[in-house]
Amino acid sequence: MSLIATLARLEAVSTGRAQPAATVRHRRLSERPLVFVPLTTAGEAGAPLGALVGTDRDAPHLLVVPQPRDRDLRFAFLSELADIVLPYIDTYADDVEAAERNETDPETGKRVKVEVELCADAPQLIVPSRAGIDFVRLLGRSMRFRRTAEQDPEAPYPAPPRVPLLGRWLTHFGERARVPGSSLLLAMTDVLSRHWATGQSTLEDQHLGALLAWIAPPEGETGAEAALRAELARDREGQLLCPPAGPATDPAFDNKLLAPAIERYDRARTALAAAEDGLEADDRLGDLTAAEREIRALVESRTRPTWDAVWRGLELLRELPEAGRVEERWTRDRWSFTGHRDRVVAGEPPQPRRDDAVTAANKLAAREREQARLEAQEALDDPLVMAGRRLAGEAFAGEVTEVVMAYSEGKRPSPRPLVTVRTDDRPHLGERAKVFRSLGGKPQAAEFVGYEGELEDGGALVVLRALDKMGRGKEPEEGSVPEKGDLICFTTFEHEQRGGAKLPDPEQTPWTHGGPPGEQESETADPLTAEDVL
Amino acid sequence: MTSAFDPGAAATRATDAILRDTLHGTARGVVVDSPPGAGKSTLVVRAALELADAGRPLMVVAQTNAQVDDLVLRLAEKNPELPVGRLHSSDADPYDKALDDLPNVRKSAKAGDLTGLSVVISTAAKWAHVKVDEPWRHAIVDEAYQMRSDSLLAVAGLFERALFVGDPGQLDPFAIVGSEQWAGLSYDPSASAVTTLLAHNPELPQHRLPVSWRLPASAAPLVSDAFYPYTPFRSGTGHDDRRLAFAVPSDGSGPDRVIDEAAEAGWGLLELPARHTPRTDPEAVRAVATVVRRLLDRGGAATSERSPDPAPLTADRIAVGTAHRDQAAAVRAALAELGVTDVTVDTANRLQGREYDVTVVLHPLSGRPDATAFHLETGRLCVLASRHRHACIVVCRAGVSELLDDYPSTEPVQLGTLVKFPDGWEANHAVLARLAEHRVAWRPS
Numbered sequence: 001m002s003l004i005a006t007l008a009r010l011e012a013v014s015t016g017r018a019q020p021a022a023t024v025r026h027r028r029l030s031e032r033p034l035v036f037v038p039l040t041t042a043g044e045a046g047a048p049l050g051a052l053v054g055t056d057r058d059a060p061h062l063l064v065v066p067q068p069r070d071r072d073l074r075f076a077f078l079s080e081l082a083d084i085v086l087p088y089i090d091t092y093a094d095d096v097e098a099a100e101r102n103e104t105d106p107e108t109g110k111r112v113k114v115e116v117e118l119c120a121d122a123p124q125l126i127v128p129s130r131a132g133i134d135f136v137r138l139l140g141r142s143m144r145f146r147r148t149a150e151q152d153p154e155a156p157y158p159a160p161p162r163v164p165l166l167g168r169w170l171t172h173f174g175e176r177a178r179v180p181g182s183s184l185l186l187a188m189t190d191v192l193s194r195h196w197a198t199g200q201s202t203l204e205d206q207h208l209g210a211l212l213a214w215i216a217p218p219e220g221e222t223g224a225e226a227a228l229r230a231e232l233a234r235d236r237e238g239q240l241l242c243p244p245a246g247p248a249t250d251p252a253f254d255n256k257l258l259a260p261a262i263e264r265y266d267r268a269r270t271a272l273a274a275a276e277d278g279l280e281a282d283d284r285l286g287d288l289t290a291a292e293r294e295i296r297a298l299v300e301s302r303t304r305p306t307w308d309a310v311w312r313g314l315e316l317l318r319e320l321p322e323a324g325r326v327e328e329r330w331t332r333d334r335w336s337f338t339g340h341r342d343r344v345v346a347g348e349p350p351q352p353r354r355d356d357a358v359t360a361a362n363k364l365a366a367r368e369r370e371q372a373r374l375e376a377q378e379a380l381d382d383p384l385v386m387a388g389r390r391l392a393g394e395a396f397a398g399e400v401t402e403v404v405m406a407y408s409e410g411k412r413p414s415p416r417p418l419v420t421v422r423t424d425d426r427p428h429l430g431e432r433a434k435v436f437r438s439l440g441g442k443p444q445a446a447e448f449v450g451y452e453g454e455l456e457d458g459g460a461l462v463v464l465r466a467l468d469k470m471g472r473g474k475e476p477e478e479g480s481v482p483e484k485g486d487l488i489c490f491t492t493f494e495h496e497q498r499g500g501a502k503l504p505d506p507e508q509t510p511w512t513h514g515g516p517p518g519e520q521e522s523e524t525a526d527p528l529t530a531e532d533v534l
Numbered sequence: 535m536t537s538a539f540d541p542g543a544a545a546t547r548a549t550d551a552i553l554r555d556t557l558h559g560t561a562r563g564v565v566v567d568s569p570p571g572a573g574k575s576t577l578v579v580r581a582a583l584e585l586a587d588a589g590r591p592l593m594v595v596a597q598t599n600a601q602v603d604d605l606v607l608r609l610a611e612k613n614p615e616l617p618v619g620r621l622h623s624s625d626a627d628p629y630d631k632a633l634d635d636l637p638n639v640r641k642s643a644k645a646g647d648l649t650g651l652s653v654v655i656s657t658a659a660k661w662a663h664v665k666v667d668e669p670w671r672h673a674i675v676d677e678a679y680q681m682r683s684d685s686l687l688a689v690a691g692l693f694e695r696a697l698f699v700g701d702p703g704q705l706d707p708f709a710i711v712g713s714e715q716w717a718g719l720s721y722d723p724s725a726s727a728v729t730t731l732l733a734h735n736p737e738l739p740q741h742r743l744p745v746s747w748r749l750p751a752s753a754a755p756l757v758s759d760a761f762y763p764y765t766p767f768r769s770g771t772g773h774d775d776r777r778l779a780f781a782v783p784s785d786g787s788g789p790d791r792v793i794d795e796a797a798e799a800g801w802g803l804l805e806l807p808a809r810h811t812p813r814t815d816p817e818a819v820r821a822v823a824t825v826v827r828r829l830l831d832r833g834g835a836a837t838s839e840r841s842p843d844p845a846p847l848t849a850d851r852i853a854v855g856t857a858h859r860d861q862a863a864a865v866r867a868a869l870a871e872l873g874v875t876d877v878t879v880d881t882a883n884r885l886q887g888r889e890y891d892v893t894v895v896l897h898p899l900s901g902r903p904d905a906t907a908f909h910l911e912t913g914r915l916c917v918l919a920s921r922h923r924h925a926c927i928v929v930c931r932a933g934v935s936e937l938l939d940d941y942p943s944t945e946p947v948q949l950g951t952l953v954k955f956p957d958g959w960e961a962n963h964a965v966l967a968r969l970a971e972h973r974v975a976w977r978p979s
Contacts, residue, residue: 180711357721361684364723367711393863428863432627467626501662501688510690511562513683513721514734 001202004388008197016222018196018214023384025320027191028183028330030124034088035060035310037128037303038135040247041068042254046142048077049249049258050299052307053084060307066265066295071157078143079160086162088123089169093341095120122330122337125173125185126314128208128245128306133187135247137174143167144350145525156528168350172340175351179367181329181374184337188313189245195320199224207231208309209242215316243302245309250302257298265291323381329374349522357513358506365500373497380438380495389491390425397489398423400482401461407474415476417466420452424459427492435464435490439480443495444469464490541745541770549577552741556581556697557588565678565728565740566699569767570757570920571748571889574699578676579608581697585672586616586652593670594655595689597677599623601887602655603630605676609653610636619648621656621664662688669694675727676700680886682707683730684723698728703761703920704886705913718950729952745770748889748923752800760964761916763956771839778892778924779844781833788976789825793832795972796892796925803969804976808933811901814864815931817978818900822854822929823868825894826877836891836924849876851891855918856881857898857909865896882917893922897930899962905941910958919965928969935966 001009008019037060038051050064061084065077099118102111127133144167146159173185193205198214204227205211213226230242239257240250249258268288275281355363379386379395389395402420407413429435429448436443445467452461471477482488507516555564568574578594582605585592596602599622606620607630617638622628624643633639640648645664648654656664658681673693675681679700690696706726713724720733732738746754747770754769778797784790788804796802804825806818834847845851854869856862859881866879878890882898895918898909908914919926938959956964 178712178715354719355716357687357723360716360719360721361687361723364684364709364711364713364716368709371711393860428859501659503684503688504691508691510687512690512727512731512734513687 002388002392004391005197009199012197013199016224017217018198018223021197022195022382024323024382025317026194026323026326026378027186028326029314029317033124033126035126037306037310038132038247039249039299039303040135042249044068046138047074052303057311062296062300064296064299066292067262075160078163082162082166085166092119092121092123117338119334119338122184122334124183126310127187128310129189129206130187131247133174133177133185136170136185140167140170140174144171145523168344171351176336180371182333183330184333188310191317192313200227208245208306212309212312243305245306253302261295261298265295325377325381353523356506356517357509358503361503369497376493376495386489393426393428394493395489395491396423396425396427400484400486400488403481403484413474415470417481418449419464419466419482421462421464422459423462433492435492436495437488437490438495439469442469539768541768545573545743545745548741548743553581553584555739557584559739561738562695563731563735563738564697565738567702567742567765568699569703569746569762570701571746572743572767573747575608578605578674578699579612582609582653582674583613590671592653593673593693594653595658595661595673595675597658597680599657601676602657603633606633606639606655610639614638617651619651619654621645621648621654621660623660658685658689661692664692666692678728679726680704680707681727683721683725683727686727698731700728703913703916705883705917717948744768749920750776750800750924756968757920760961761912775839776924777837779835788974789828792927792974793828795974796927799972800925801969801972802927803973804927804929805973806931807977808931809901810903813858814860815901818896818929818931819864819868821978822865822894822896823872825927826852826854826869827872827874829892830874847891853878853885853890853893853921855885855893855895857914861896882914885921886917888921889923890921891924893926895926895928897928897934899934899937900930905937907945910962912956912958912961915961915965935963938962
């Protein structure tokens with residue numbers, strides 16, 4: 001944890017309120033996000049119990065699996081989910097704008113510009129917590145290899161028509177969420193704790209209720225008190241007042257309320273199946289419906305508080321203005337969305353279970369680049385984030401006290417002015433270290449020359465030599481060199497990331513990495529086991 | 535006396551076998567494990583010269599520009615006639631200016647300018663941008679254990695066969711984002727290049743260099759037992775071959791006593807009272823700086839097998855190692871206050887591959903309330919404890935062994951990944967147990 005984050009947390013403890021960790025919002029929030037609050041069944045990986053989902057705060061869709069171990073009911077749930085999520089995604093797929101992309105011409109091997117479509121906006125999924133992102137990934141994984149009756153008439157348990165497609169999309173969202181700075185799939189706890197520092201540990205920050213309690217405690221209560229209540233307070237039946245944000249449920253809820261309700265449902269179903277005539281069946285169907293309604297009510301009672309909390313979080317985040325470079329990162333999300341849309345349309349197979357060597361290396365490189373980019377952009381967008389970097393010795397700000405014109409040696413001397421900056425920061429500057437400042441959105445590089453004496457108040461005079469962005473002439477362009485009295489900020493980290501080297505194509509995987517992966521065979525769903533069938 | 539172990543002969547046998555497999559073997563790759571100071575660079579230079587002599591175009595992949603420049607200089611020293619290409623980046627000052635004085639070294643940012651030269655050397659990052667129609671016949675990959683698997687993937691298409699050399703005990707490569715997604719895959723891009731190489735080619739001949747010429751007889755057994763339990767190595771020198779003496783006698787202070795202890799035993803532990811501190815623990819930092827100051831003030835002289843006369847212990851023969859960059863910065867500031875310049879102060883990552891007469895180490899776990907995977911990493915401690923030719927002085931707060939016992943490991947277990955032995959917990963205990971024998975407790979006033 002950085003020093004400034006520690007200080008902010010200490011301040012949160014002493015004031016009883018979360019402290020801002022950012023002055024602007026560093027993630028895109030869609031105008032119309034799809035909020036998804038899933039619950040899972042204890043002890044059954046990937047068996048959804050229910051969910052609230054939708055784009056309207058006041059009218060969520062409630063989906064429930066009354067017997068989570070029943071495959072048909074699970075498919076019905078997934079099918080309903082697909083009917084909500086896929087149309088939502090489709091609304092973004094059709095609205096496109098023209099864009100250019102660099103591609104390698106297959107004939108000449110040269111890089112050429114190609115006209116392509118870029119979706120004008122992208123869908124956004126919001127789940128309450130990080131565990132929710134894992135659950136989205138798990139759902140995607142469990143669905144994308146399924147076969148529908150149309151794809152494979154022999155499939156013993158064909159999936160409903162749109163379920164495999166939903167699996168592919170959820171997989172894409174889950175995978176994109178691993179890219180630093182992306183906003184296609186966000187966990188509310190992550191986004192909130194990026195923007196506020198609470199007086200509790202980062203682990204405790206994963207509890208959405210406790211996190212919101214710190215950020216916006218009720219009147220007359222401190223964040224710590226409110227957070228403690230959110231975590232522990234129970235009603236007379238022993239149920240948590242603020243149920244966990246899921247997908248896991250509270251064991252007290254499972255044991256005392258859910259299990260008996262599911263048992264009643266099972267009994268009613270068995271009884272219905274055993275009904276001997278229509279009249280009896282009608283009667284027992286009534287019991288079954290009542291049992292189902294009871295489970296629905298239970299699921300709603302556990303998801304609704306979380307649903308409201310997610311929207312409350314969105315409200316708080318919307319009060320922050322969006323940071324300047326969020327749009328640029330969102331554009332990359334749009335590219336990612338458009339790319340997957342195209343792959344689906346082109347009839348490509350679902351994402352494989354495991355990445356091949358080249359894909360894995362490419363993903364890792366891209367994510368490392370995005371991480372570095374995100375760290376730089378957040379600092380440049382936000383003085384509070386930059387303050388943290390300054391405190392860590394990775395940046396310094398101050399006033400220009402002197403500018404001396406100087407020139408490079410060589411046939412065509414270029415301007416290399418010496419700029420003296422008076423700063424109270426203590427940057428870690430090695431010999432001839434490169435530093436950067438933002439000049440009209442572009443980074444201008446300078447070289448650390450040395451310190452000029454020490455000041456009595458602990459400040460320092462840093463002498464730098466500006467290196468670039470001053471035009472081609474002998475005299476620097478207007479405004480490209482700092483002037484005396486300017487307040488400027490230099491960073492020791494680079495502002496922009498270079499693209500990495502191009503890796504070989506998967507068919508060219510070298511012998512050190514096992515050689516080419518071979519023809520990709522279409523992967524099938526996991527085989528059935530005895531536990532799969534009720 | 536143990537049976538007559540002739541370190542020179544053992545090292546020669548190992549080197550001969552490596553060169554035989556490299557030059558005349560049939561395998562596409564040869565892997566050489568080299569413990570600290572075992573003559574890895576010498577081996578690389580020798581293999582390069584022999585491959586060049588055999589007329590096989592050779593590319594050499596190193597990990598940093600400093601390593602590349604160092605190799606070029608060593609090659610030119612051994613054979614000034616050899617045409618060597620130094621492929622460099624297009625940044626400003628891309629290579630060591632000393633290379634400009636070498637007539638047979640051609641430097642360029644374009645691989646095309648260097649075709650036809652016997653040896654072309656560059657960093658993995660730069661090689662990754664090179665495209666060739668016909669691959670090099672041979673490559674040497676230096677510091678292969680510090681190279682990431684994805685970085686090998688980017689360059690492996692450039693050569694037909696390769697010699698991979700490195701030290702498995704040093705720091706593993708790392709990624710700045712999570713890579714659990716690929717844990718357990720044979721080609722996990724965040725794993726080390728050698729791990730991936732051997733997972734796919736288990737039949738490749740593997741050698742190791744059996745003798746450390748750097749580590750003194752006092753240090754080799756500990757480093758070998760603690761960090762290389764299954765691949766032991768020996769020191770190339772005996773207990774009487776090296777001596778560290780000081781002209782100015784001890785003033786009885788903690789720093790002086792630990793210096794004397796280390797001069798005598800090869801190890802010294804300056805133990806400060808137990809306390810939880812910030813990372814840049816001011817007392818510990820000051821203690822480190824004081825020890826360095828006293829090392830210089832007391833007129834140290836190092837006698838070794840290299841020369842009959844003692845060599846003065848000067849600032850450039852001393853290094854300070856820390857776990858974090860801010861700690862290094864704090865030590866540098868403290869040294870500047872005491873008027874010490876020219877002593878190398880750096881993190882374990884940057885001290886890899888370097889060698890000094892005396893090292894002063896701020897223990898990675900000193901003053902910490904927890905023991906995270908970063909601080910427990912075996913390689914970090916191994917690097918810090920194996921940079922010295924004469925003595926290593928560790929500055930640490932008391933209570934680290936209790937911390938090790940109290941703090942549970944929270945790292946998730948990943949299926950299919952190779953478990954590294956020894957783990958950091960065990961290695962730390964082994965080192966601490968030895969250091970405890972050379973402890974000087976000190977309460978700074």
